[in-house]
Amino acid sequence: MLSCKEATELVSKSMDTQLPWRERLALRLHLALCGMCRKYRMQLRMMQKVIQKSSAEDWLPPVHLSEEAKQRILNHFKSER
Structure with a gap:
């Protein structure tokens, strides 16, 4: 069973690349049992959506x-x- 630290690292990694099947399975099992890590994954997904929808002009001062x-x-x- 994964620790929460390992699970959050895999959640972050899974945002950028597809995990090997063993890591995906271990993460799914952990997330099924751990509400805090599920919440962490949900928050990361929300942040990713906000960042994808915004443009550079939204972040940089004029x-x-x-x-x-x-x-x-x-x-020059x-x-x-």
């Missing part, structure tokens, strides 16, 4: 540059070529 600053940046990139 940037306002003067025309002079924009020109300096463009000139042109000189790098």
